[in-house]
Amino acid sequence: MKLRKWLVAVTAAVLFFAAVPGSQAAPRWEQVGNRVVQSINEAVNIYNSGDSNGAKTAVNNAYYGIYEKDGLEPAIRSSVAAKDAALTEYQFSKLKKVMSEPNNGDQVRAEADKLNQMVMEDVKKLEDKGSAGGGWATFGPAFLILLREGIEAMLVLLAIIAYLRKSSNEKYLKTVYNYSLAAIVASFITAYLFSTLMNEEAGIGASRELIEGVTALIAVVVLFFTSAWLGAKSDKNAWKEYIESMIHTTMTTGHAKALGMAAFLAVYREGAEVILFYQALFNNSSGDTHLIWAGFGAGCVALAVLFFLMQRGILRIPLRPFFIFTSVLMYVLAVSFAGGGIAELQEAGVVGQTVIESSIIPTIDYLGIYPTVETLGAQGFMILLAVGMVYYRSRKNRNVDVSAQNS
Secondary structure, three states: OHHHHHHHHHHHHHHHHHOOOOOOOOOOHHHHHHHHHHHHHHHHHHHHOOOHHHHHHHHHHHHHHHHHOOOHHHHHHHHOOHHHHHHHHHHHHHHHHHHOOOOOHHHHHHHHHHHHHHHHHHHHHHHHHHHHHHHHHHHHHHHHHHHHHHHHHHHHHHHHHHHHHHOOOHHHHHHHHHHHHHHHHHHHHHHHHHHHHOOOOHHHHHHHHHHHHHHHHHHHHHHHHHHHHHHHOOOHHHHHHHHHOOHHHOOOHHHHHHHHHHHHHHHHHHHHHHHHHHHHHHHOOOOOHHHHHHHHHHHHHHHHHHHHHHHHHHHOOOHHHHHHHHHHHHHHHHHHHHHHHHHHHHHOOOOOOOEOOOOOOOOEHHHOEOOEHHHHHHHHHHHHHHHHHHHHHHHHHHHHHHHHHHO
């Protein structure tokens, strides 16, 4: 019953905030793209006047205040291709980089023209999809953005809830639900503040990316250590002790709060982004808002069905394999969040971007995989940590076995 009330509260709150579009008249994607191009050209003029910092600020305004705020970036990411959106974002950064050097007008113009071309090509793909699909073109983004962002948060919640039920610690479910509900409220407040304050202000837009990036990296730490803690239960010696001490007595309040924090970070990271995207989607609709609602409803139903099926399936797993499964799941999510968190910090301008110009490296949002040295390096570091932890644990168990045999 408590879970049902919680889900109802989540749905009602998201519906309310998604239903509050901005007060501006709704532009079409082509108009948004033209505004981006106009702003980029103005940035080039500012650079040519000798104001390099002003030019970079103008590029930031074009990215945060138009390309992202008006929903073009998430629409391209969900309806065209994630890699297209990622490459365009990298081109924004590349343009700012060449603007840092004085007397570089020809290269600045060339990079600006390349960026403008990429934006308008993506807009054309988006508009073509709209023409081919009619009004249903708004259904797809509304459905996919909720499904994409919701799955990550759902997997974290699923693993935590399943663990608590499997280990007879249902009394701590309330802690996880409360933390999740607090994350939803925090998402609404954050989305409202950014929606109210952003209005072409690059600094506010960058701050949003910074908050999302830092939140993701904090989640990485929580998920990694939670994964290690759960994985420790799968070791045969720890497993024997766990069974002998009765599983319902092993949970502590501290562990419950750690799991609650993992749920909070997972939900908060995705929540504000979803709300802001829906606001932009409503702003860019043209009388087909009912299909946005249809996409939202279909996304909710899909997530609910996935949650129900996966929860039923995961609870049927025998206890020891269950610990291994949930440990691996949380670790995979930690690796995904590591890549996504660094990518957010790159968009905020805090971390540099070294793009790998190769089609071999894909862009996979679900796994946080992006073609940059920094994002892949962070994920590689997480993999090395996991290998080291597994090696340490196996050696420790081997030494325990040897000691037991000698005694």
